[in-house]
Amino acid sequence: MKIMVTVKRVLDYNVKVRVKADRSDVDLANVKMALNPFCEIAVEEAVRLREAGVATEVIVVSIGPKAVQEQIRTALALGADRGIHIETQSSPESLSVAKLLAKVVADEQPGLVILGKQAIDSDNNQTGQMLAALTGLSQGTFASEVKIEGDEALVTREVDGGLQTLGLKLPAIVTTDLRLNEPRYASLPNIMKAKKKPLEVKTPADLGVELRAHTELLSVEPPAERKGGIKVGSVAELVEKLKNEAKVI
Amino acid sequence: MATLIIAEHDNSILKPATLNTVAAAVAIGGDVALLVAGEGCQAVADQAAQVAGVSKVLLADNAAYGHQLAENVAPLVAELAKTAGFDYVLAPATTTGKNLLPRVAALLDVGQLSDIVAVESADTFKRPIYAGNAIATVKSLDAIKVITVRGTAFDPVAAEGGSASVEAVTAVHDAALSRFIGEEVAKSDRPELTSARVIISGGRGMGNGENFALLEKVADKLGAAVGASRAAVDAGFVPNDMQVGQTGKIVAPELYIAVGISGAIQHLAGMKDSKVIVAINKDEEAPIFQVADYGLVADLFEAVPELDSSL
Structure with a gap:
């Protein structure tokens, strides 16, 4: 069984987000970019399944400008076998991404596709579900455990009240939650080896997909700042303030 | 429309x-x-x-x-x-x-x-x-x-x-692609995090899962839900469905009490729209104090029981 994983290049999660002065978008000039953390978990899960003998090959796909090849190489260094880069000028919207990925699924016929549940830039949480719709496959979102048994993937999902376990007919689409695994660090020899792994570049036209805009970003603003509060000296003072000043207890 | x-x-x-x-x-x-x-x-x-x-x-x-x-x-x-x-x-x-x-x-x-x-x-x-x-x-x-x-x-x-x-609606769509196997749903008499009027959350400073009992006592007096930071969840103190933050639940109660929580960006993203925020932490420099309306620099193991007995 082949496993396909997707990776997105995003602002490193340690970097403080700044809005551009003209409020047109977030300022991404000269900031550190990284592999989306949820995508990193997806890569790790796929590599573990191959190491366990469940999968034979891990294919990593990313969409965006040439720079995303850096994140594909990171995934290759973590253990993925080969990469596919779909080159676009900017990072397309979720539905367009799902359409491009659906074509790759049709070409590669993976038994399992693992994606991060959301990217930490747009916070959309859409692509996996959309890909499942377009391919007509089963979906296991927000996974904290994935087991392959026979022709099914048993996926434990993080839901609001606790955990839910589903049996998904393979091929299946899975999106990762944080507790699925702890990704490994890439070793230096593996980083070197990753440079020689195959990486194929395609365009949306090669895949027969025409990208269309579904939304227009009008402006971006920083969130309302909270005013700094006061320090209280004792529990008694705290209770008094909550009762008489804030009136919340 | x-x-x-x-x-x-x-x-x-x-x-x-x-x-x-x-x-x-x-x-x-x-x-x-x-x-x-x-x-x-x-x-x-x-x-x-x-x-x-x-x-x-x-x-x-x-x-x-x-x-x-x-x-x-x-x-x-x-x-x-x-x-x-x-x-x-x-x-x-x-x-x-x-x-x-x-x-x-x-x-x-x-x-x-x-x-x-x-x-x-x-x-x-x-x-x-x-x-x-x-x-x-x-x-x-x-x-x-x-x-x-x-x-x-x-x-x-x-x-x-x-x-x-x-x-x-009589239309039936059965794709036969997936089946429900089971669920583990946390049972609690306390309100759900996302609809609670008051929330008291614990972080890594709680030390272990047993100590969350201190927060539960206060929660029961205030009719509050009990939450946790990702650090407390990652440390295995409490289950993930208690997590408040970017990757957990987004909450905005009238009163949010953060206990032993440093205030990582990912936690703040989940609770900073609360009406009133209280922070109890022994580290005066903890970033949680920057968003708190009322900050108390104290050892939580003394302050929380005192809070409990004064309610």
Whole structure:
């Protein structure tokens, strides 16, 4: 069984987000970019399944400008076998991404596709579900455990009240939650080896997909700042303030 | 204009998150219909019919929808949206709504706006990006607008006072792609995190899971829910469904008490819209104090029992 994983290049999660002065978008000039953390978990899960003998090959796909090849190489260094880069000028919207990925699924016929549940830039949480719709496959979102048994993937999902376990007919689409695994660090020899792994570049036209805009970003603003509060000296003072000043207890 | 809202429920009770989503639909304007898709869920439809501002309840009661599997419910919603002429499809931004709605959007060949926090006009909405560190104003270009709604950003409509008609939907979509195996749902007499008026949360400073009993005592006196930071969850103190933050639950209670929580960005993203924030931490430099209305620099193992006895 082949496993396909997707990776997105995003602002490193340690970097403080700044809005551009003209409020047109977030300022991404000269900031550190990284592999989306949820995508990193997806890569790790796929590599573990191959190491366990469940999968034979891990294919990593990313969409965006040439720079995303850096994140594909990171995934290759973590253990993925080969990469596919779909080159676009900017990072397309979720539905367009799902359409491009659906074509790759049709070409590669993976038994399992693992994606991060959301990217930490747009916070959309859409692509996996959309890909499942377009391919007509089963979906296991927000996974904290994935087991392959026979022709099914048993996926434990993080839901609001606790955990839910589903049996998904393979091929299946899975999106990762944080507790699925702890990704490994890439070793230096593996980083070197990753440079020689195959990486194929395609365009949306090669895949027969025409990208269309579904939304227009009008402006971006920083969130309302909270005013700094006061320090209280004792529990008694705290209770008094909550009762008489804030009136919340 | 007409909006179809996916009701959040467990086949017996209509969940409060639905009421916040109805509020967003009312802000958009036009007729509001609620879809109750489940199995043996007539009681939910009856409750839905009482919700203020709702003109119609669509009840799809079938075994195929019993566990609200996205593979079965999404084609039902997409079909209703197309055939009944809805201009908007809304769902609460809960794990159920987040799981289902993008599948609906893709079936309709439209985009989705996730987690909106404000309605600017019929086609323009505000939504947080970068874990709430920026707010985007986004215009939808699609004919049918598919949207998930952040509950804490909209005051709920009244659960009673409405008198909607209930219509049965007989269409059955059973994709036979997935099956429900089981669930582990935390049982608690305390309110749910996302609808609690007061929340008391513990972080890594709690030291272990047993010490959360200190917070539970205070919670019971205040009628509060108990939450946790990701650090406390990662350390194995408490289960993940208690997590408040960017990757956990987004909350905005009237009072949020953060105990032994340093205030990492990812935690702040989940609670900074609370009306009043209290921080109890022995580290004076902890970033949580920058967002707290009332900060108490103290050892939580002394301060929390004292708080408990003074309530």
